[in-house]
Amino acid sequence: MKAAEVVMGTGARAAALAVKSARVDVVPGYPITPQTSIIEAVAAMVENGELHARFIPVEGEHSAMAAAVAASAAGARVFTATSANGLLYMHEVLHMASGGRLPVVMCNVNRGIFAPWTLWADHQDSMAQRDTGWIQYHCSSNQEVFNTILQAFRVAEQINIPVMVNFDGFAISHCLMPLTLPPQEDIDRFLPPHEPEWRLDPAHPSSFSNVTNAEEYAPFRQMLSDDIMAAIPLVKQAAQEYKDITGMWDGDTIDTYRLEDAEVVAFAVNSMAAELKLSIDILRQQGIKAGLLRPRLYLPFPAEDIINALPQNAQVMVLDRNYNFGHPGGILASELKSALFGRRNDITVKNRVMGIGGIDLPRRFMADEIRAMMDE
Amino acid sequence: MKTVAARPESLTGAQYHYCPGCTHGIIHRLVAEVIDELGIREKTIGICPVGCAVLAYDYFNCDMLEAAHGRAPAIATGIKRMLPENVVFTYQGDGDLASIGMAEILHASARGEKITVIFVNNAVYGMTGGQMAPTTLLGQVTTTSPYGRKAEVEGYPVRMAEILAENEGSAYIARTTVNKPANVRRTKKAIKKAFEIQQKGLGFTMVEILSACPTNWGLSPVQALEWIDENMIPYYPLGEFKNKEA
Numbered sequence: 346m347k348a349a350e351v352v353m354g355t356g357a358r359a360a361a362l363a364v365k366s367a368r369v370d371v372v373p374g375y376p377i378t379p380q381t382s383i384i385e386a387v388a389a390m391v392e393n394g395e396l397h398a399r400f401i402p403v404e405g406e407h408s409a410m411a412a413a414v415a416a417s418a419a420g421a422r423v424f425t426a427t428s429a430n431g432l433l434y435m436h437e438v439l440h441m442a443s444g445g446r447l448p449v450v451m452c453n454v455n456r457g458i459f460a461p462w463t464l465w466a467d468h469q470d471s472m473a474q475r476d477t478g479w480i481q482y483h484c485s486s487n488q489e490v491f492n493t494i495l496q497a498f499r500v501a502e503q504i505n506i507p508v509m510v511n512f513d514g515f516a517i518s519h520c521l522m523p524l525t526l527p528p529q530e531d532i533d534r535f536l537p538p539h540e541p542e543w544r545l546d547p548a549h550p551s552s553f554s555n556v557t558n559a560e561e562y563a564p565f566r567q568m569l570s571d572d573i574m575a576a577i578p579l580v581k582q583a584a585q586e587y588k589d590i591t592g593m594w595d596g597d598t599i600d601t602y603r604l605e606d607a608e609v610v611a612f613a614v615n616s617m618a619a620e621l622k623l624s625i626d627i628l629r630q631q632g633i634k635a636g637l638l639r640p641r642l643y644l645p646f647p648a649e650d651i652i653n654a655l656p657q658n659a660q661v662m663v664l665d666r667n668y669n670f671g672h673p674g675g676i677l678a679s680e681l682k683s684a685l686f687g688r689r690n691d692i693t694v695k696n697r698v699m700g701i702g703g704i705d706l707p708r709r710f711m712a713d714e715i716r717a718m719m720d721e
Numbered sequence: 722m723k724t725v726a727a728r729p730e731s732l733t734g735a736q737y738h739y740c741p742g743c744t745h746g747i748i749h750r751l752v753a754e755v756i757d758e759l760g761i762r763e764k765t766i767g768i769c770p771v772g773c774a775v776l777a778y779d780y781f782n783c784d785m786l787e788a789a790h791g792r793a794p795a796i797a798t799g800i801k802r803m804l805p806e807n808v809v810f811t812y813q814g815d816g817d818l819a820s821i822g823m824a825e826i827l828h829a830s831a832r833g834e835k836i837t838v839i840f841v842n843n844a845v846y847g848m849t850g851g852q853m854a855p856t857t858l859l860g861q862v863t864t865t866s867p868y869g870r871k872a873e874v875e876g877y878p879v880r881m882a883e884i885l886a887e888n889e890g891s892a893y894i895a896r897t898t899v900n901k902p903a904n905v906r907r908t909k910k911a912i913k914k915a916f917e918i919q920q921k922g923l924g925f926t927m928v929e930i931l932s933a934c935p936t937n938w939g940l941s942p943v944q945a946l947e948w949i950d951e952n953m954i955p956y957y958p959l960g961e962f963k964n965k966e967a
Contacts, residue, residue, distance in 0.1 A: 374865065375821070376816075376846050376849040376850075376852040376865070377790075377849065378848075378849055381849045381850060381852065381864075384852075384865065385850075385852065385864045385865055388864070388865040388866070388867065389864075389867050392866070392867050392868045393867075393868075400865070402852070402853050402865050402866070402875055404820040404821060404823060404855060405790075405791065405820060405821035406821075430789060430790065434790075434821075459787075459789055460787065460789075461787070462771075462775065462787065
């Protein structure tokens, strides 16, 4: 058996290497900071023959997603990547991907949105796409980016729903970490070639995304709503089988740290959740029974897994890197409260918004914030 | 003592962030000199692009509004229709205007919006670090065409001045460059003409300016100026493509 290879790579490099390992067929791309290094790396792999794919340098993100949707309808395994306003510009076509049941996988490298401009990370961009019918992962390390893209293709193609793989700009996309690359034959075993049941094929004519009347439209929407919930067991299965084959584990729908006996639980996604593990250690040293619950899957929201994982009478400190405009606080807090309502009345939920527009979130700062929240 | 050269009032004096050898600085100064000479600083409103000139609002000493990527001509339209007595200009690069903003520029021109567009064409996405733009020349190496642009894969470079000159709504369209003193003077004349025609209300005006990007072309500043002569001008000929006044 061939051994895994370990290389140094940024999060963007990890994404590009996953695209190569997934044997993607088509990559439409358009530059936007901080995502650009992904499509640059993919373009180079295509040009030097490492990846047998077609790279399409389109004129904007709206066209990038349109080309992705179309190539997917033609039966291809499709990847693209974007950030911030690029993702917002795609918004209309995101619905076409999910409504058309086309399993595109996209990286969104999280960045705060315009106006005013910022180049730095927060989660407003992807969380603003909450209702587009996409599955959304949030990754907390470079390795998890690599692993998750492969799992994302598998889930997407099993259920015909597109998947967005999110990770923070710069903190993950541009920082070097060691990356373990499993042998290609292991990845091929985990992710078999894409064999869509429906595709544009003149030998077997079919059409996608037609005009419908209400009697047809409503069942389509209901089907999408039902099927996206049905992704949860597939996400778990993909994580487990990926672990069985590669030995690597980032959690399935959720990832936890020192949670079992925790009285105070930090609840956050993406790179800040990795740093929070260190904040938890600081709090434990201070005699506070702290733990972490990180939703790795943001959508579908893994409510059952969260309900089952939270210790009795825990105080949950939701640290949101986004705003839920029109409501106090952030989006994750609202999602969590809605999941817990009537199910876990023993749980107290508190919320802080932090790290907006890339404000740094060091371990001590977050530990101090959590301690302050305990007194509120 | 007599002052023979001074910073135009229409520049704030803030230090440019542009790379050594970049010609944005010259073009900023020319626009500012024209605004001074026409005495329109107090009624001029500029629109910044997304791209290297995103911080132009720090440099131009007039009202400035920042646009989303490619949207500057539509933003300018909204301002000019609301404030027709004001002078409105956009300052855009090729990654902004000829790519994601193609719809906006074509329709602003087709509608004959009485605005002036300063279009800085350096054949590459500068700020994101040198990716292929619609204006990238065939064979030109960029980070997304690392073996050179190929027509069969990436298509052909877009000639914006010629395309927009076809629109009935366009009143003045010219292409210039700033790689030599004589060309700098010609560029200033073209910019002035564009602002004057806007003020006369004759229609849409644009000056496309071939500009150097030594950083992303991988050339020294002097080589980059020569590269404009050797590679860009043969494909992007200089001249006036439309002048409704003439």
